[in-house]
Amino acid sequence: MLTAHNLTRRFGDRLAVDDVSFELNPGEIFALLGPNGAGKTTTLRMLVGLIAPTSGSVRVDGEVMTQQSAPALRGRIGFLTETPGLWDNLTVRQNLHTYAELFGLPEPSAAVDSVLDLFEIRDREHDRPARLSKGLRQRVALARCLLHRPSIVLLDEPTAGLDPESAREVRELIVRLRSEGRTVLLCTHNLDEVDRLADRVAVLRSRLIAVGTPEALRGRLFVPRVRVGLTEDAEGYAELLRRAGLREATADGRQLTASLADTPLTTADIVRRLVEAGAGVESVMPEERPLEDVYLELLNREDRP
């Protein structure tokens, strides 16, 4: 388990991270979102013990990260940096083998073989990273990050610049890490990816603006709505629902959208009333706002005086 407790970091007069606290649980994917310069990378670096917080603390499995404890605690963390950072003069195998030694693994060659197979890069083990595609380089970097089987994995932009197929493979890997009970912290600008993967989301702009599950954040910011597809024009049925007490019911051709805020009516009640009124119902879908809307709304609210 990884805990950030009141983390604050100043660089001279600039406050990069302000009083940030959260707890990452085993088997959880936690996404850290924020605009450029929001302090995401600084937070990651503090979590991995590369830079010290001005105040506050990081705990790994209950143990406080200090200058003395950091080398040992780093052995429990896998950190994928924003750029792959592979040694171009060494082969893929030499890169991984050196890291296996640096992490003090008892059988470095076996560990390297294992990640080469896991990431399906065995056929490129004797290539130099400079000769690999961006996607393959990222795969090697991920292999390096998981070489020592860390219980906590911090991923900074793991799918940035990857083609859709490679990005999907990385996402599948992240899901696999969760199913193995590892803690994953994902730092990304890809909100669709976060929507698909994250159990919890934190929005950072120097300080934490919001933390919660994507559903909870949606519920906090937007009223729930239901979209009903009809076989005929929806205008008359929208009027019917407004008369029944719905504050917001709008029609757009054969689509009817109804707000479930401030009403005792449920989706089932609405559908029943429509059917009783003779409407042909083709589809019923809860309207889910994309995470992007949630994220932008959170930032907008933060900007408002």
Place this chain on the structure above:
Amino acid sequence: MRRTRALLGKELADLRQNLTLFVPVLLVAVVSIFIPVFIAIVLPAVTGERLSDSSDFSIAIELYRQQPQTRSLDPEAAIQAYIFQTFLVFLVLVPVTASMSVAAFSVIGEKQSRTLEPLLATPITTLEIITAKVLAALLPSLAISIGCLAAYLLVILLFAHPGVAWILLVPRSLAVIVALAPLAALASLQMAVCVSSRVNDARTAQQVGALVILPITGLFVAQLLGALVLSTQVILLIAAGLALVNAGLTWMAIALFDRETILTRWK
């Protein structure tokens, strides 16, 4: 120890792919060997004038007549031995140049290729990083300097007067190569590592590392003017002083290798 060995292996593998780094070293080696050969052998052969005809080298003849092991040398051989002994200190420049070239790129190269952050995220300590980087620069430098000494002696054996090469095979010569050269190289590369932790340009680190050349040149000039006789004792005394400097520079290298500064201030 294991982590130091792992990083050292990586550094040496890196060097094997970057052999062009040693081109300046090769040039320094060739020039260091060529200059005394030119003065002591080529020039007299081309002009037809013997070195012993010139009064400039009377100090050399006098010096060698005082020592029992060199008393038997004829004046020409004594002057050649004097020139080769004096220029021996120039061979110290070879490992110094090699160390400088390698060490200046050690930290800056990692910064520029963005490979330092993943490395720092491992359990490796600063002392282990510095040790690996220093050894990676020092070991090839020493190998090169021993190779240079062998080449120097071979050239003397082949082209100088008989007996001159054996005069150079004394503890004093070994002290220059085995004690003075490694310690001077170590000081140079430690300075380069210190500076490369704080700058983003390898040339700056090289320039600071090059400062070590000044005292070496001073030693050479002092010998030439007769102000200093580099006896084995004097060489060992200088080596002891350098060892102290090395210890101070090690402490400084660790203090300056501030992970936070390196990560947050690099461009």
